[in-house]
Amino acid sequence: MAFTNFIRQAVITGLEELYHQSFAENDFQINETKQEFEGDYTIVLFSLVKKLKLSPETLAKSLGEYLVNRNPGIIAGYNVIKAFLNLTLADDYLQAFLNDNYQNEKFGEKKPTGRKIMVEYSSPNTNKPLHLGHLRNIFLGWSTAEILKATGNNVVKTCVVNDRGIHICKSMIAWQKFANGATPESTHTKGDHFVGDYYVKFNDEYKNEVKELTDKGIDEKQAEKDAPIMKEAQQMLLDWEQGKPDVVQLWKTMNGWVYKGFDKTYKRIGADFDQIFYESNTYLSGREFVRKGLEDGSFYKKEDGSVWIDLTEAGMDEKLLLRGDGTSVYITQDIGLAKQKFEDYKLDESIYVIGDEQIYHMKVLKEICKKLGMPFYDKIFHLSYGMVELTTGKMKSREGTVVDADDLVDEMIDTAKHHTETLGKVNDFTGDELRQLYETLGLGAMKFYLLRVDPKKRMVFNPRESIDFHGFTGPFVQYTYARIQSILRKFGDASSMVNRQWSIVNGQSPVVNPETEREKLLPLERQLIISLEKFDNAVVQAAEELNPSVIANYVFQLAQTYNSFYTEHSVANAENEVKKNLRIGLSVMTANVIKSSLHLLGIQVPERM
């Protein structure tokens, strides 16, 4: 049982027995004791003072006395400052916890909940390569999915590919006009970049044409409409919707190139999906609901034939659902897809990882589903995240200020290589081992950097300073892991730490073998055990908040604690065998928890670095 849960129950029982009143879990607070005071956990009793009509000191003292007497071997002592009751856990209890868990590689994982949750993330357009913003989305989505798995949920990772629309037609037109039959193979270009280049080419050409027209004295807005290349793109979209064979063929070919490129990037950064939805397959499916909504009066038709919903009652606007010409818009297909997700997978929850500029859109989607009487409307959850901005402002693909995902990954791996070579600690590695290490460290730095910040906050990426490898970073945590492995290699099989003098049965007082020698825990040893135990809560909190930064902050704090311990105390040359075994156990468990934490962030651990 988690330490704080145990204390909470003990306090409730104690208060009821002492004062013959019943108490709830939120009648008082349990915090970690601040560094400057003695103790491990602090119970804040101010809120009870009124209810019990006692002075804070009297209450805290009585309760402290009770807790120590009734929980031998668990709560070793207390002290009182005002209404702060500071408790010190018993060494035996902490060591029993370590003994019971240090070899458990699944520590922190929860029992199955039976719930099925879909996490949609990445969801790119097929007209240009992935960029830094996608990376935040992908890492966030992947990590959230893993955190939900760890808390016992059945998770389906999905991706919705925006493979149709005017954007891809733009690339197609530009390719037809300017490529002379070139392909990714013939130019040795990654497919998504290849297609993206023609999207840029389209915009350049478009800009030129608009300028030519405005030079002739045509109004700019009119020129934007009249530019021939734009008209060609629009015509192509119509041709595509009508299934014109050569257009469909070109569309398939070019999307194929893009997917090949995306797959390469996904594989490299460790993203994976259980199911992929293509917008070209789903974009028509919303229309039926529009028809149904018209019938039951949820929606209404304007003179031009367009269909609308009035959401002003829910504090929103009127929203277009179907164009006058009968074609669907973004939200139309989203309704269909939302339903399909729930029907195909029988979901308990459907999470959308989408940028915060679409908060309103997602609110509208939920509201429409509600109006249509779809029972799942309140199981849709928008996990929104802030944009990644550059120090120079926003990223704009048309202005070439986008940080490309592949470029950034290359850069991070180069940086890892540079640091590693400078330090020269792994000169005996083979070429493959080195490449593996650079990827582990480079990606670790990048993922940690993007995940350590609360998702909902906007974040600034400084391309010049790039991403650090020191301090609050992925490599810092990875380094701590590698250091521990270095120690453990000396001892062969770490399970040889046979230390069966402590054990906890059913959350009761620890069983202690009286034959064994006992050593008092040193402050850093205590701190480390308490820090390890907190992983359990960190996982729960991260899952409740859908917030991987909780894990990043936790594991950094753990690594810091271990590093202090490491500097202060020797494992191999411990004062005696009892201490040595204890410290091996501490090291094994720290390594396990670091590995688990980083896994939840999509980061691997190196044995050496």
Add this chain to the structure above:
RNA sequence: GGCCCCGUAGCUCAGUGGAUAGAGCAACAGCCUUCUAAGCUGUGGGUCGAACGUUCGAGUCGUUCCGGGGUCACCA
């Protein structure tokens, strides 16, 4: 303009209504013949955007204002 999000050290960020607000980076001073110095220890650095209010207690909750961003398309 309506609605939503954000504002904490020079920079990037933590901070379940509780004790003297914390990390990392940057700056400065120390620590490698002893398990990996991508590390550790210390110093300096704050009107928690502002003002009222609720409370025994507010960075945290409420109201108003200031500053930054998003959104309100027959775009996706």
